Amino acid sequence: MHSDEVDRTIRDLLDRTEYSLSHLRELGPGELNAHPGGHPNSPAWLLWHTGREIDMQLAHLSGGAEVWPRHREALGLGSIGDTLGYGHSAEEARSVRVDDHAALAAYIRDALAAVRAHVDDSPDWDDIVDTYDDQPVTRQVRITSLLIDALEHLAQAHYIAGMPSVIP
Incomplete structure (x- = not known):
């Protein structure tokens, strides 16, 4: 695929991700930290993990810094917040509790902005990483x-946000 086509495709995915985030209704603390069906991953975990997986992978890929340090205090997760989330035990996943929807969204937006900046630097898309x-x-x-x-994690958060009641 030609580099311009790759740029357009990646930018389209970025736009779709930003759109999905911007159209997620604001969840209150009880909704953010609910565990529908007893699942260990709450909407707060899904949103935090969305930011982390973008942030950590991009930093590794680009050799740049993570945006996490700018959001660590606002999200108040301590050392569990420094992890990626893949492989969390049920207890670890349940320990991700965030009451501030706006702070979670700000972290994701910042991570997406870092991806957009990486794309703007015209990377070699065929580079083996x-x-x-x-x-x-x-x-x-x-x-x-x-x-x-x-997008998949945001879709899960949208699904939960659309439930009649996610607070047990």
Whole structure:
């Protein structure tokens, strides 16, 4: 795929992710920290993890700094907030409690802005950045993957936000 086409595709995914985030209704503290069906991942966990997976993967990919330090205090998660979330035990996932929807959204927006800045730097999309199952992973695939993951987690938060009642 030509570099301009990749740029357009990645920018489209960024726009879709930002749109999804901006159209998620604001959740109150009880809703953010609810565990529908007893699942350990609350909407707060989903939103925090959305920001973390974008932020950590992009920093690793670009060699830049994470945006997390600017949001760490506002989200008040302590050391669990420094993790990625993949592989959390049920107890660890339940320990991610955030009462401030706006602070979570600000973190995700900041992480997405970092992705947009990376795209603006015209990276080499065909650059091999990793391997998966002994197969090369390009920068294009990694950025696409992290944005799709973000969209999936935001979709889960939208689903929960649409429930008649998420507070037990």
